[in-house]
Amino acid sequence: MDLTTVTIEWYIALSAILFTIGALGVLLRRDAIIIFMSVELMLNSANLLLVAFAHHLGDATGQVLVFFVMTVAAAEVAVGLALIVAIFQSKKSIDISEVNLLKG
Amino acid sequence: MGGPVLFLILATISVFAAVSMLTSKNAVHSALFLILNFAAIAVFYLILNAPFLAAVQITVYAGAIMVLFLFVIMLLGAEESAGVLSTRTGQLTAGIIGAVLVVGSFIVAVTQMGGTAPASVVADTRPRTLAVILFEEFVFPFEVTGVLLLVAVVGLYVMSRKLTNKERMEDA
Amino acid sequence: MNAFGLAPLLLVFPMIGVIFNGWFGYRFVRADAKVGEKWAGFFSTGMALLSFVIAVLIWVSLLNDHHSHIIPLFDWFNIQGGLFRIQWAFQLDTLSSTMLLVITGVGSLIHIYAIGYMHGDKEFARFFSYLNLFLFFMIILVTGSSYLMLFVGWEGVGLCSFLLIGFWFDKPDGVGWANSMAARKAFVANRVGDFAMILAMCLTFWVFGTMDYEPVFESAIEMFKAGEEVVLPWGTYSLGAVLKWITFLFLVGAAGKSAQIPLFIWLPDAMAGPTPVSALIHAATMVTSGIYLITRSNVLFEIVRASGDSGHLFGNISTPDLVAIVGALTALYAGLVAFTQNDVKKVLAYSTVSQLGFMIAAVGMGSYIAGMFHLITHAFFKALLFMGSGSIIHGMEHGHHHLHDHHDDHHGDDHGEHPGEDHHDDFDPQDMRTMGGLRHKMPTTFWTYMVGSLALAGIFPLAGFWSKDEILATVADNPDQGAVFTFVGWTLTIAAFCTAFYMTRQVKMVFFGEGRHEAVEHVPESNGYMTFPLVVLAIAVIFAGAINFPKIEFGGGEQAYAGVLAAVAPAEEEEAGLIPTLALEHWLEHSIESYYLTNKADPPVLEMPHWPTTLNFRVAIQSSIIAIAAIVLGWLFYSGWSKEEPFAKDRLEAIPVVGSVWLFFQSLPFDRLMINGWVETIFKPMAALSERLDWDFWHDYVHNNLIRDSFISVADVLSNAVDPDGVDGVVNGTGKLIGAFSTQLRRIQTGNVGNYALSLFIGVTVLVVYFIFAS
Structure with missing residues (x-):
């Protein structure tokens, strides 16, 4: 394995690590805002990989996809934060372990 | 793709920022670590021949979105975050999932893409070019995204407005 | 061109009548009695007349072609490719044609009569439905080509007889009950004969392998000629020994249907039925089916007669001899009993039994022609007499009704009432003791009744004279036949005396003298529906003797026997003369195979007694003297019946010793024999058996133990095990299973976002793992 040049594998590994950290954040944290941040982190790891592949393949299309991801992320954050605010207004807490109205 | 040293430095910063974001007790700290992470990734974009994206990353992500986060945190006074999942089983499960995701996705990506030589040409990534691609090849997804944003706006309105008394009665 | 193919129509027409009256006539009468009766009655009569027309056409066809014709309709049974094969077929020959003409002809007249007689009965249509059904079965009986078909008709007419005797089963005051008892008695008494018929048919089939007349007779003759023995499962017998039992069983069957000793007891009781029924079924047609059966089976009877010792039932009495003896004894006994009957129909009933005895005696003596001749003439004059008696009863009924109501219009007041219905006082419209002097009130009835009575008494030149004379002449013409014939001859002569005597008594009591009841004063003549058949039959009775005039040879008895020998000569030579002589004989001999086997075969196969062909002056004069003597005696004996004491003891019974x-x-114990002997003998073991079988075994054991207990145990298992554990288990188990499953499943739905996220990531992880191994 050649450590002298940065190949696409390096980015894959970095992206996987960041994605996993984000996933662990979603799984482990109970704070809704932190969970949202973790989701953002996961999205960014995906974006990073898209850009890396775009560079690797010499095709700008991957970068265009990033725009879409960012748009979706922005919308998600807007709606998600509104949800958090709404939950907070009723529960006075943003601990998701207390949000279980859907319990069967 | 940049030099290994630069990559490792940036990677270390971004991973550190991510882990710190995850482990911080204070939600504001988490947000700031995430901004750091985004900044590192923005540098990666520059390395990866995506200057426009790097700029967008900084302005939109690190700027607008994260300001929104901070604003909400501050608004709700939720700096003291709820902490981590405390059950051992939960942590174990999360650990296993994390390990599998890291190793597994790496293995998958490598076996799919490993050893391929990078393209000899460097893509034209000027904003104009990107715009052309966006509005020629992806004009339909673009429109759909617009609709998505519209839905988000409407949803926000619905959730944030106060119910009238009459509607309250009806809900009850 | 012949009309044999029309034979099925003989059955179709009466059946249409049955169906019409059964389905529609009933409603018509109910809706509007006046119009409905016209429809029901005339439709039914029309169907009978159409059958008569067909019968005439068949007769005309047979005139040109005397041979028997088999008209098959369909296979009734066909088992194992002909092993047991019965065809539903008509056998049209001169014998069945003769019977057909009598049945449909007299039957049609009685239908017309019944329109008048049954007027006002609310069950008018049912009556005609039964009458047509009777015709249907009677036609089957006489036209069937096999014993089984005969039996179908035999049972069918028995059924109709039952239905019609008990027709007024719903009359009030216990009368209806008595009627249904009479019907039941007739039915049960007939069962005895029918059982014998079944045995006879089984035996016939066993011996000959078929039940069709012609194959049976042919193979019987072949076996007789060859002297073959019959192999039955339990032994080998000579043909005569087997046939004597078959014919004996036929005799028992005939005794049941034709009311012979000891089974005649049902016929007097059968008078409970409406009078047209008595006239049609119990005088003219059904009761003669026994004579028809024996005539039809003449070959079997004659083989027994010719078989010598093996054909003897006991002593040296063979079955035909027994037939003759039974007939003669019945004729005498019934004639004697008729002397003291006071019911106008009962006298005729016993008279019928007596006359049937004459016929049976005739066929028993091998004089089938004489038997059939008497059957025909008897059908005419006895139907006439019965219908006359019905007219008398109807008249008495009206008279009494008029008297009772003091009503001016005696024709319009009897709607909804039966003739002969019991009134509140003890008046019996059938009791001759209350009658008297009716000749002025009912002139048509009187004159026709006189014709019938004189014919029955055997007065020259009426039909009864010729036919009865031929029977008696059979005895005289066969002096070589031994003691049986002599006995039968004397018995029948005395019976003939009785006949004339009781008929004189009846006529004297009914029509002459003074009326012994006020009702007589108001008796009207019956209407045209009733008198028309009387007149027609009276004319028929006067001339019916012409169908079989004997040849008249002057010169004494010995030459008369020579005339018998001349009968061997071909029939064509005898067809000269002003009046055709022996028409019936020449007509029927084509159907009586034993005649050919005796007289035309060389050497003669059978030894049939001679048929009288010439007028036997000795017999004729003798019987005429006896009849006239009986009439004079009876007239004198019963003259001056007291008006004041109509119910005094009968004069004959009043004489100390006589x-x-x-x-x-x-008081002869025939009824007792039937009721206490036969019925009891059968009944007691049957009752015991039924007690055992029905109650102990069937009810107690089978019902309680087998059926009930097993049912209960099965139900126990079902209710205690299968239902709660099985059905409920499945149903509840499904619910419980789903409940338990969903209880577990809903735990997944914690509502905790983390858990959802966790499962999402588990899924992602699984996918990743999948891709690892997939790549």
Whole structure:
């Protein structure tokens, strides 16, 4: 394995690590805002990989996809934060372990 | 793709920022670590021949979105975050999932893409070019995204407005 | 061109009548009695007349072609490719044609009569439905080509007889009950004969392998000629020994249907039925089916007669001899009992039994022609007499009704009432003791009744004279036949005396003298529906003797026997003369195979007694003297019946010693034999058996133990095990299973976002793992 040049594998590994950290954040944290941040982190790891592949393949299309991801992320954050605010207004807490109205 | 040293430095910063974001007790700290992470990734974009994206990353992500986060945190006074999942089983499960995701996705990506030589040409990534691609090849997804944003706006309105008394009665 | 193919129509027409009256006529009468009766009655009569037309056409066809014609309709049974094969087929020959003409002809007249007689009965249509059904079965009986088809008709007419005797089963005051008892008695008494018929048919089939007349007779003759023995499962017998039992069983069957000793007891009781029924079924047609059966089976009877010792039932009495003896005894006994009957129909009923005895005696003596001749003439004059008696009863009924109501219009007031219905006082419209002097009130009835009575008494030149004379002449013409014939001859002569005597008594009591009841004063003549058949039959009775005039040879008895020998000569030579002589004989001999086997075969196969062909002056004069003597005696004996004491003891019974003889006759234990002997003998073991079988075994054991207990145990298992554990288990188990499953499943739905996220990531992880191994 050649450590002298940065190949696409390096980015894959970095992206996987960041994605996993984000996933662990979603799984482990109970704070809704932190969970949202973790989701953002996961999205960014995906974006990073898209850009890396775009560079690797010499095709700008991957970068265009990033725009879409960012748009979706922005919308998600807007709606998600509104949800958090709404939950907070009723529960006075943003601990998701207390949000279980859907319990069967 | 940049030099290994630069990559490792940036990677270390971004991973550190991510882990710190995850482990911080204070939600504001988490947000700031995430901004750091985004900044590192923005540098990666520059390395990866995506200057426009790097700029967008900084302005939109690190700027607008994260300001929104901070604003909400501050608004709700939720700096003291709820902490981590405390059950051992939960942590174990999360650990296993994390390990599998890291190793597994790496293995998958490598076996799919490993050893391929990078393209000899460097893509034209000027904003104009990107715009052309966006509005020629992806004009339909673009429109759909617009609709998505519209839905988000409407949803926000619905959730944030106060119910009238009459509607309250009806809900009850 | 012949009309044999029309034979099925003989059955179709009456059946249409049955269906019409059964389905529609009933409603018509109910809706509007006046119009409905017209429809029901005339439709039914029309169907009978159409059958008569067909019968005439068949007769005309047979005139040109005397041979028997088999008209098959369909296979009734066909088992194992012909092993047991019965065809539903008509056998049209001169014998069945003769019977057909009598049945449909007299039957049609009685239908017309019944329109008048049954007027006002609310069950008018049912009556005609039964009448047509009777015709249907009677036609099957006489036209069937096999014993089984005969049996179908045999049972069918028995059924109709039952239905019609008990027709007024719903009359009030216990009368209906008595009627249904009479019907039941007739039915049960007939069962005895029918059982014998079944045995006879089984035996016939066993011996000959078929039940069709012609194959049976042919193979019987072949076997007789060859002297073959019959192999039955339990032994080998000579043909005569087997046939004597078959014919004996036929005799028992005939005794049941034709009311012979000891089974005649049902016929007097059968008078409970409406009078047209008595005229049609119990005088003219059904009761003669026994004579038809024996005539039809003449070959079997004659083989027994010719078989010598093996054909002897006991002593040296063979079955035909027994037939003759039974007939003669019945004729005498019934004639004697008729002396002291006071019911106008009962006299005729016993008279019928007596006359049937004459016929049976005739066929028993091998004089089938004489038997059939008497059957025909008897059908005419006895139907006439019965219908006359019905007219009398109807008249008395009206008279009494008029008297009772003081009503001016005696024709319009009897709607909804039966003739002969019981009134509140004890008046019996059938009791001759209350009658008298009716000749002025009912002139048509009187004159026709006189014709019938004189014919029955055997007065020259009416039909009864010729036919009865031929029977008696059979005895005289066969002096070589031994003691049986002599006995039968004397018995029948005495019976003939009785006949004339009781008929004189009846006529005297009914029509002459003074009326012994006020009702007589108001008796009207019956209407045209009733008198028309009387007149027609009276004319028929006067001339019916012409169908079989004997040849008249002057010169004494010995030459008369020579005339018998001349009968061997071909029939064509005898067809000269002003009046055709022996028409019936020449007509029927084509159907009586034993005639050919005796007289035309060389050497003769059978030894049939001679048929009288010439007028036997000795017999004729003798019987005429006896009849006239009986009439004079009877007239004198019963003249001056007291008006004040109509119910005084019968004069004959009042004579010290002689009267007790009649009391003895009347108390002869035939009824007891039937009721206490036969019925009890059968009944007691049957009752015991039914007690055992029905109650102990069937009810107690089978029902309680087998059926009930097993049912209960099965139900126990079902209710205690299968239902709660099985059905409920499945149903509840499904619910419980789903409940338990969903209880577990809903735990997944914690509502905790983290858990959802966790499962999402588990899924992602699984996918990743999948891709690892997939790549």
